[in-house]
Amino acid sequence: MIYRIVIVIPLLLFYIEGIEFPHCIWQRAQCRKIKCADVDETILNTQLEQFWSKPPPKTINTTNDCYILEIVRSKLPKLEKINTDSRYECEEIRLSSLEITFVNEDVFANFKKLNRLYLDGNSLSSVRFGKGLDNLEKLFLQDNQLEDTPPSDVPNMPNLKTLNLDKNKLSSIDGLICNLTSLENLSVKYNRLTALGSCLKFNRNLKNLALSDNGINSITKDAFDNLTSLQIIDLDHNNISIIEKGAFDKLISLETLTLQYNRLVNLEDGTFDGLTRLQHLFLAHNLIKSFEPGIFRNLANVLDISLRNNSISSLKTDTFRGLESVMVLELDLMFIKVIEPRAFAGLRRLRILSLYGCSITEIRPNAFDDLTSTVVLYLDANQFQLVPDMFMGLNKLSDIKLMLNTFEVLPTNGFNGLSELRELELQNLGIKRMALGAFTGLNELRYLNLSNNLLENIKDDCLSGMPNLQILDLSNNRIKLILGNAFYELHGVYQIELGGNSLPRIIGHTFDGLRNVTKLNLSSQNITEIVRNAFDGLERIQTLSLNKNKIGTLSNGSFAGLTNLANLDLSDNEIKTLPEGVFWDASIVSLNLSNSGLEVIEPNAFGGLNMLKSIDIGKNHVSGLKNGTFNGLSSLSSLDLRNMGIETIETGAFNGLDSLKRLFLKDNPLSQLKAGSFVGLTNLTVLILPDGLTSIEPRTFEGLSKVAVTITVVNANLTTLEEDTFSGLTKVLFIIFRNTTIGTIKANGFRGSNKLAGVTFSNCAINKMESKAFSDMGNVAFIANENFRKCSNKQVILRNGHYTFCQMGVNKIEVGAFQDIHLHTERDLRGLPELELNLNGNYLTTIYTDNFIGMEHIEELSISDNQLTTINENAFSTLTALKRLNLSNNWISNLNNAFTKLDKLHQLDLDNNNISFLPPDLFEPLKELHRLKLRNNYLTELAVGNFPNIPLKILDLGNNNISDIENGVFDQIRTLDTLNMSYNSLEDFNIRILSPLQKLKMFHIASNNLREFDSLLLVDTLPKLRSIDINDNMIPCDELPHILTVFKTHSLEYVRTESGVLGNFDGVKCVPNESPQMLNAANYKNMLRNINEKLGVITDYFKKARSTSEKPFEARSEVIQSKIDGLYKTLQTAAGRNDSVSAFQIILILVCVVICIVQLISVYKKCRNTQHS
Template identity: 25%
Template sequence: MSEATLLSKVTMLASGTWPFLLVSLLFLSLHHGPSHGFTLKNCTIAYSENNSDVSVSCRQHGISAIPDDIPRNAASLDLGSNQILAITRTDLRGLSKLRTAQVEYNFISHIDDGAFADLGELNSLFLDENRLRNLTDNMFLGLSRLVFLSLCTNQISFVSPGAFQPLVSIQWVELGSNQLHQITDIAPILKFPFLTYLGIGYNKFTSFQSDDLPLNISNIKMLELSMNPLRTFSITKDIFPHLKSLDFSKCSYDIDWNVPNKTFLSSLTSLALSGCYISFETYSAMLQTAASLQQLSLLFMEKFIDDGLIDVACQTPSLRSLDAILNKIGFVDDNLLWSCSQLNELKLSHNDLSGMSEHALQNTRQLKLLNLESNQLKKVPLAVRGLARLESLNLHANFISELSCLDFQNLTSITALNLKRNLMSSLQECVFQNLNNLKELDIGENIFCTIESSLKGSLQKLETLNMHNNRFLQLMQGTFQNLLSLSSLDLESDSYYNVYGGTFEGLDHLKTLSLSLSVYEKATFRGLQHLETLSLHLTFNWKPNSLQQNFEPSFSDLVNLKTLVLKTYDTYSADVSPDLLSGLKSLESFKTEKFFTRSLHPDTFKYTPQLRRLEIIQSGLTHLAPEVFWPIPNLKELDLSNNKLSSLDFLSRANLPKLRWLKLSNNELSIINETTFQSLPALTYLDLSDNPLTCECSNSGFNQWILNNNQTQVVNGHQYPCAFPVSQKGNMFLDFDVRLCWVDSSFLCFVSSSCLVMLTLLASFVYHFLRLHIIYTYYLLLAFLYDKTRSKKGTPDSYDAFVSYNIHDEAWVCSELLPILEGQQGWKLCLHHRDFVPGKPIIENITEAIYSCRKTICVISRHYLQSEWCSREIQMASFRLFDEHKDVLIMLFLEDIPVQQLSPYHQMRGLVKRCTYLSWPQATQHSGVFWQNVERALGAAESPTDNSLLRV
């Protein structure tokens, strides 16, 4: 049904009983117009605590065009990994505050000239992994503040001479993996005064010659030429005086290297070479040209290293760093590094290194950093012992199973030692005894069972200790007591171990601790008064009786703890004590996983009034009491994802006025009341993904709230599918047309109830004010019908008069009226107690008596006025009076009743005003005259007269 048809029907319905306002309100409710809500159709606004920058992500949403509802105040926009085909001139219009735009991994083959014209504040633009072929003159128009531009992995083969002209602030340009083949294409870029980096690797360049570049000087500092089929590299003039880094890795052909003057590359400090078809002589020429070289990277150069390339490189006096990575070096002999006495950094990682000669590093005693990561070493090489100046040693990912007391004996200057991912199961007490300056120690992912004795050396300056994922059985008291400077300790593991009281005593400066607990004592965390972050990986595989004794660790000593993480990977079910968080008055963040498997006690957070972030995930919670949140009114972030919540009613009374971030994904929410979120005035981020939402009228309010609220972003709200009913499956929740709900149910209920109310009011009004008139009309109708029937039959009058009186006045009628009128004057009278037909309805007797008599005598008193039947009798007689226009009514007043007292009796008051009546109280002294007047009235002609009766 169209809105026009609907409105016409509503107007017809309302025309008789409703004002125009009703139709107007309905029109407004139907015409809500396009949504300008905070929920974006294809994007998400990243949550930010201070909301200073608006970051929008549309990544991996399957969109084929840039959405038109991107907020105009967006500072960052991610459109990566979609199916966008082009960027038009209007797509990014109005985004004047945008500073970063990521549009990589799409199918963009065309960009309109001026498409970025409104992006005057844009700093970084990523267009990698698209299908661009040409860069036109006005493509980047308006990007005067752009600093970083990446066009890597497109199909660019042509660059217009003026394409980069608007980029007056550009510093970093990446054009790698394209189809560029002429060095003149990138010449305009080299002219920019602030250019720092130019990446043109993996293109089709066969020649790089300064003579082909129409410029006198370039300020470029880094040039990347890897993976080009270069055959000629010629610098015959000093156009790169500031060039510091040159990447020649992975060349395809031998190169004609022509740099006749070493001063042309006098600023070159970093050079990257890799396995190519270049000759040894060419490599030697390159190295000899770079007289100021400080850092050299050699990748996939096994053949040339065997031929002595490292020796040639180390002939450069300025060389300080050598990276010989991925070269399949199996053994370092005495000669390989003999000439490298000046080196400060040596990286031999990711080789097949299984050993070194004892004197392999004899001439590299200046080394401060040695990286032997990802090799096949089974022990620490003896050659390392002589590196007294070594500050960082990386032996990560080898096969070292044992450490000797002499391995690090002379490394007194070392500050960082990485032994992660080896095969060590124990450490002798003497291993680290001379490492007085060690600050970082990583021995994670080994197979240690105990470490008590190994940490009793002189590690008093150690700040970070990583023992993640080992096989500890227990941690005893005093294990870490000598680590006086330790601030971060990671003991988390996939296996569990016992931690006894006093284990962490002496760690007065520890701020971060990760543990995997099986059994602990009450004093486990004693001495950690400065701890700020605690992560516990818990297990509950014990009997119920021990569970009650050891279930919860005591945190009462952690008065400065700000972050607590409780993770449980076992299946268990237990009640958590309301005193779990006792003593944590400074706690700001509490994260749990599979921990609260039953409903939380209302007092769970009564000890943590400063809590800002709360995460209870994967716990199977079915409901929560609002009282749980009352002690933490400062909560800003709440994550209840991966539970079984079916209702959010608890949020309505949770008292969370500062809550801004709420995640409820992967629960069992099907019907959501939008009023729930009205109790969260600060809410700006809401995630309800992966819930079985119902697309029926019961959710219409929530549907409209998502579309129309301007504060809370419902993350990916337009991608929520309908789970119920079955007929709606495959549709989207926000596509459900709620207008049908308003018309078919809500509106009709409103109209029906309103009509009922109006009818009730009308009936009450009629009953209160018009009741007598309705009754009068009813009896008039009966009299009219009877009169017509009687007239047709020609029935003669049976009585001279019908006497209408109240039972209270019957004595007067029988003692005064009857003897005179019937006994003396001879009139034939009809009295209801004497002449009504028994068994006949009263109303029929009254009607027949009035119409079968010539006259009707009404004996009126106060009792008469209050009688229902008397009222009907006089109403019927008065109708006959007015209908037949005959003088048929005689009124005898037994009491003096003022006219104002007749006001409630509208009919009687009208008759008194129009007709002459007889008064018995005024005839007490002249009763004969009274009865003569009655006789005269009974005998008078039936034609009405103006004054047929006289007042006595």
Template identity: 25%
Template sequence: MTLLLLTCSIYILLLSQSHFIGACPSVCSCHGPNVDCSNRGLQTIPPGIPRNVFKLELQFNNLSIIRKDDFKTFRQLRILNLQDNQIHTVDTDAFRDLISLEKLRLNGNKLNHLADGTFSSLKQLQRLDLSSNQLRAVKKGMLQGLQAIDNLQLDHNEITCMEAEAINGLNRLEIIRLHDNQFVCDCRLLWLAKYLKLHPFLGLNARCQDADTLSHKDITSLMDDEKQCNSMDIDDIDYTCNVPVCPYPCTCFNGVVDCKDKDLVEIPRNIPDTTIELRLEKNRISEISPKIFSHLKKLRRLDISNNLISTIYPDSFTGLKSLNSLLLNANKLVCVRDDTFRGLEKLSLLSLYDNKLKTLVNNTFAPLKNIQTLHLARNPFICDCHLRWLNAYLREKKIETSGVRCAGPRRMAKRKFGVLNDRRFRCRSRIEFEQTAYSNQCEVQCPKGCTCDGTTVICRGLQLQEIPNDIPAFTTALHLQDNLIKRVSRDGSFRRLRSLRTLDLRNNRLEEIDDDAFDGADSLNELFLSDNNLNVITPQTFNGLKNIRTLMLRTNKLTYIKNDTFADMDALKTLSLHDNRIKCIAPGSFDRLRSLSALDLLSNPFVCNCHMQWLKSWLKQSNIVTGYPKCMSPTKLRNIPIVNLTDDDFVCNPVELDTCDVSYPNHCPQNCSCYNHIVRCSHAHLRQIPYDQMPLDTEELYLDANDITEIPSELTNRLVYLIRIDLSYNKLRSIQANIFSNLTRLETLILSYNKIRCLESTSFKGLKNLRILSLHGNEISTIPDGSFNDLTSLSHVALGGNPLYCDCHLGWLSSWIKTDYVEPGIARCAGPPQMANKLLLTSPIFFFQCHNESESNRYLQKCDPCLNEENPCANNGSCRALSIETFTCNCLPGYHGERCENLIDACFDNPCKHQARCQTLSDGRFKCHCSSSFTGYRCESNIDDCFYHRCQNNGTCVDKINDYSCTCPTLFTGKYCEKKLNWCEENLNPCNNNGRCITKTSDYECECSLGWGGVNCTENLNDCSNHACQFGVCIDGLNGYTCKCDVGFTGKYCEIAPQLKSSFMKNISNISPTRCSSDVCSNNGICYEESSNMLRCRCYPGFIGNRCVMLKSIHSMTNDSYMKLPKPNVYPRSNITIVFSTTQNSGILVYFGYLGHLVAEVFMGRIRVSYDVGNSPGSVMFSYDTVNDGKKIKIYF
């Protein structure tokens, strides 16, 4: 039986190996898990690459595009080499499955742009090489997600701009190369200069070009310009990288992006924001994705003619507020929704010529307020009752110029729209009516095997392994329960399902949900994920689900909840976490769920330690929790409701693993692979087990073929769900007591081919579910009685290949094996001589005798560290065993050390202070020989050198080491204060500004000239403190002041008011001879009384009139501001003068919108004037010269 099983195992192993080799693509060469497809002239990624590939080499080919499915399911790939190809485009989700990738080379390609989030799934990536490409900018989202990156190469590109957020979060960087780029030396790079200064070994030789001198200098030298940059207005510095990048293989010039006839299959996503005209005709584009043009606010002309477009989504044209020409002719359109052209109010030309449209819904063109030309010909229109509106519309508007005609029914064939009587457009039967009745829904065929009822799609129980990619875009409810789906991928499929409100994935095999997998499902209200195998969720799992109200996660394998797990789910009302494996919930986990009204936490094994004390208080205050969640541990609190505990019950044991100290298992130990609860670290050159980097839900752990010498207790305390452990072919010497006691689910333990010599009696304690134990090929001579007592489920134990000493101490093992025959008859005895080569299984129990006590003790000494070698304690120290591996030594007086190997040295820790020399004496004593400046037993006291000091003239002596100094009074100097100073001498005179120095007994005094003050006559006295200026401003001078008068006022003190002409005085009758008050003058004007007892108003700048009520002019020096003015009287004529200066490319100068409109603005650096005086359409004018050069510009209207 054993031979047969072994033969089958070998056959299965060979079969799996041959399958791996046979899976190699024909154009590549494979060596185990390494696949080499380099230098093959490949234009696409070859199919058939094994999914468990470890290293994939694709360098020196002709690859040009990396598609989103090229590396699908390559979850164990560690090294990917794509250097020296022709790659110009990488799809956003191209690397989403490469969760184990550590090295990625993309250097030597034609990349000029990488979308945000391209590398977001590469949590393990350590090296990324993007050198020798055509990158022009590094934006903050480009390197998002690279948590482990330590080597980043961006040299030899065309980078001119780099946002600070792009690398600030890359905390593990050891190498970053930025040299040979096109950085410009300005304030936008000041942050990078500081960064490189703080990290001097990063970005070596990174240089920028001075815009004025065109010379190059080190970026760190920009630190010298920090003050200048800090003095600038922050609005004048654009810290974002708005660098226009032309999408490959298009050409861009002067606002026109030309992608005509480039064999594109989809619309590029990196079209510049400044695009005015976009040409995409003569390609193979099949659909217009939602919001693909949302950033093109300035786009005026869009040509997508002569493609294969069959699908347009409701928000495909969102954001195109300036579009006036849209060409969709010569495509495959069969349906246009009634909201397709929503928001295109400025559109004047629309061409749907030469498509496959049979009908159009009423009001399809209603949003097109300015439509002037419409092309609808060469479409198979069915002129029934549903197109009656179009006939009336075209007859009234007269904008269709292509000669659109009917194609059916037969009675209407070839009849021209716009000239027919509306009554001829009728539906004669129900069949005719339903043929085009639901055209506005643009329904597609229901996915294979599914049933569709209206907007509900039911794909239940179809053995599906992934979510179908052809779900109709109008779906509101999607039922996928009772299938075999293991993963929800971030493939963008939910971006199409904008109307989806209910998603049911219950009873599948879900183990993983990608970050941002639900991105785009903005309308989702209900999500059912119960009865799956989910073991972790992160804040990114539910990104985008801001309207979710019901989330069901019951009966999964979740182990903890962090305080940001359900972040940004403000609308959530019902949350079920029933029947999971949750041990800990972090404080504040539900604080952000302001709308939560029902929460189910029952049937979870909560660990009620100090970290869970907050939950008791929260449960008492909350009335939204179903039932009473109970504790599972510690044992004394088991099955007690959490709300019934006291604060003193929540205690943390410092020696136990903190179950709340968890991190999302989005990483894996270096040189290992982690997938589906399996961690493989075979042949990883490990010396220690990296237990802290392994996912908490690990069930199978392979550590074979390494250099591991011990099993840390932290491993078995942390990974409590382990079912299988393989530690074969390592260097283990012993198995310590109780090491596996927490692994109550463990079924297989392989410890073969190590150097294990000894076992404790409790080495396998607690393994009640263990079925297979392999100790084959070790150095075990004896096993303590009772070592296998807890192995009640054991069905096989391998003990062969060990030098078993079968004396009386091992008789129990022979009896135990014979009881259940768990050992297959391979283990043999190595001694004593009479038992040599006898089988442990078949030898009678009375053969196991102790005839030679000394030899028996010799084998027992192997597991006693105090006996297995000559006394390990030196200098006659006594040894005491602590375990089979450790011992302690009790040393004799005068000796110390782990093994008493060191003689006690009284000078060992240098007890003498201040560099004194220590001399060892007998009996552990010492003597300190002090230097000339110190004294004391340990030379701790400084000798007072001021005892016989020579300081004169009341100078103060300051003691130093073997020296002293004198601190002199004000009028004395010299080493001993022996020289007297005369401050009023010519060379020392401290009085400034012609002040006179006066010598005093112990000091000096400055007598200052008029207008000056202070100790040394350096302060200019303020003569304006008591000025007499009336209608003016006081200007301080030296020993005096002057008055700067307001306009019209004169006199030394501005006391003489302006005189009015007599002719004008006669016309003023509304200023009564009363006294001034606050309500006489408007708009902050100042009232004053003239000599003739008449009241006058001095107006604030910008206002005129007797009472300052008329606005004359306005001005502003504030950026990003505007002024709202009352309606001016511009009819029948009016003059407007604007003076401004700017360096911006665009901005509004003036807008007037009464009746007609008048707009003056800066547009692409020029003045654009648009006006409409009631004879729509309006007119537009542009200036010939640009005005955004910072010079003052004056405009007259």
């Protein structure tokens, strides 16, 4: 019982979790909380009444005497009453989102200590509060439907400090606030107010007033009278167009005033008088046309002011006089055409000035006077032109934004005065010309971006005036000419970007003055030649990019003197010949010559590059690599020759590359790899071969003793894999073939790869494997094939111990092909998965004697779906560990002595072959064979000796032509569990032949020509039989019911087919009678008489029991006896009337008789036990 409760309780909790039911509970919080859920008013008060009678649980803190009441997930349309308990006086009540439409004025009268009341998110259209809320400090009524309320409905709440009325329908607040003289925080946002009303003046303690998102249209002179404590006013998003003079005079404590998104047009002089403590003023998004000088007087404490998106057309002198403390001034999105001199006078503390998108056309001299503290200036998206000295006064500016302007000319002294500027971004400004001295005064400038303009030349000294410049970006202009002294004063520059211009050539002294440049980008130009000494003056250059030009020739000494040059990019040019000595006296570490049009590499072309580590020569047209091509590259570690057009590699081509570690030859038309191709690459670790190889000569890889991990052969068509093809690759672990055809793997083809651990084939074909084809592969743990899933039901593709050649077009495997694969010794096998050789789906025709020498330890061999016709004697004799052998789907007809020495074989599959005769003792060597499959062959008879004394459990002989079975054929396979002889030609079947098979549980003999079947003899002969299939024989349908009845009474399951087939009884196919006949009942009369005699004996026992006991079972036995008599008479009457009954009647009656007999025997046993006791 306890066990059941343990199981049921979690189930109940699982289902109850999502169910809502009324309840009130205690919750732990800073104050003790009573939380009620899913209640209405009646249930609420009932729950509370019960709730107050119980003390808080011990887990609830009782040292603090404050309480909170919260109701959630409920509907309380009318709140008339809340039951209370004097012991638990709540300080906070939360009634949010309960669909309340009415609150009784006295509902909170008993909550004497109520401090916070939440009625937000309901549907109240009016409220009326009675007495008793003297201690209330916070009242939340937002998100209701409140309309105007008379003052009499809201009595004086002497301690109320916070009132939230947001998102209602109020057009006036007078009725709600007239009596609330202690109010400090009032929020009436998102309502329908059009005026401030007359009651605000009574709220002398008000500090925060939020009235945004209403329809207020004016602020009267006396609107804020008496509000001397007010600190924040939010009037955003109204319709205010008039502020009467003096409206803010009494707001002596105001710190923040927001009037954004209104309709203000004019601000009268003195509007902000009295706001001596104001710090934040927001007037953005109005219609103000001008700010007259003096409008901001007396605002000495304002720190940030936003005036953006008004209708100002000019900034006059002294406009901002009075804002001595302002630090942020936003003037964006105005229509300012002109900034007058001293427009920002008095703003000595201003740090950020924003004039974005103001359509400014003119900034007059001295406009920025007094901005001595400004560090950021936004002038983006305007229409002015730079003029000399226009930024004077901005001595501390460190960041200026000028994007989305158009400056055709940078004038002399255009940036004078910006002595602290660190970065200057002038990209995309349409600049065509830079005047001499344009950057004078930019003493601290570090980064200058002039990219994406229209500059055509760089003249002498036009970039002077920037002594500390470090990065110069002139990319993507139209520069055709750089004069000799253009960079003369840029001694501190370390990076210059000149890519994407139109320079036709580089002449001497172009880069004079750039003695500290380490990175120079000259990509994407029209440069056609590099003259000697072109880069004079670039003593410290480390990275030089000349890619994407039209360079046709490189002169001897083009890079002479560049002793620090480490990275040189000459890719995507038109160089045809790489001459000798072109890189002489250069310390290049990385060289890129890819897609540079190379056709000829002269001897010693790389002379002098003894520091070079990496070179990319891919995507060129060099057809042959000659001896000595790479002389001088003694430090080279990576050589990329991909897609270079290489057709031949001479012996010694890589001489001198003693340090090379990575060589890439992919995508070349190199079809043959000759012996000695890689001589000299003694330290190579990565080798990427070309696609499409047709020949790899023996010892091609000799000397590559450090190449590790993998060698990949792709898209190759190798006529032969010669002896010692991979010799020399002593550290390679894996060889991978992809999309490759191999005609013949010769003996010792993989010899010399001493550490080879695996070979992988992907979409490959092998025609022939010669003897010793896989010799010297003692460490190989697998040979994998990505077609594995197509020819095996196993889920694993790569696993140690699997050798897979399925669907690879193999025609012949010579004896000894796998010789010397010795990894898997008896000791090695412990703990490893079973070993397998898979040859499915090939074109093998013959398995030769001792064909699999070397594979002694494999446990599974599968050669299905080939074209095997011959299995020679002793073909598998070396496979002494073999457990499973699959030879299905072939053309095998002769199997003489094929399975000798396979004494550990468990499974043998010979399905779908041409076997018509089983030689005597064929299976004699198979001492542990458990499963034998011979389906779909041409056997016609089974003879004694076909199945010797082996522990066979499953024998499948289906779909042959067997018509004759000799007596004694099964005598020696007494362990058989399953026998299938369906789809043969048996006409007569002697069931006694099966008598030795006393362990047989499943017997299928469907689809033969049997005309009769002795079911009683079968069940007597095979007592353990549990399943039988006799479908689709020649058994007449009128005899089948008797057979099936015997099966049923002996608990023998029979296989059923579709019941809709013509000639079918209870799902078993049979031969229909020519004319319907009723079953003869004579036999059943005799059977019933025998049953009656046995019942008579039982009845006698009952009579004896009745006479000697207290007759406790008499009534039950008489009922059973009555039922049996009735069934007997029914059968007798039917049989006597027409000497026949229906089969269905007979089956039903017999079943009922059996049930009754069982019950009688049970009653009899109980009677006998009672009598004995």
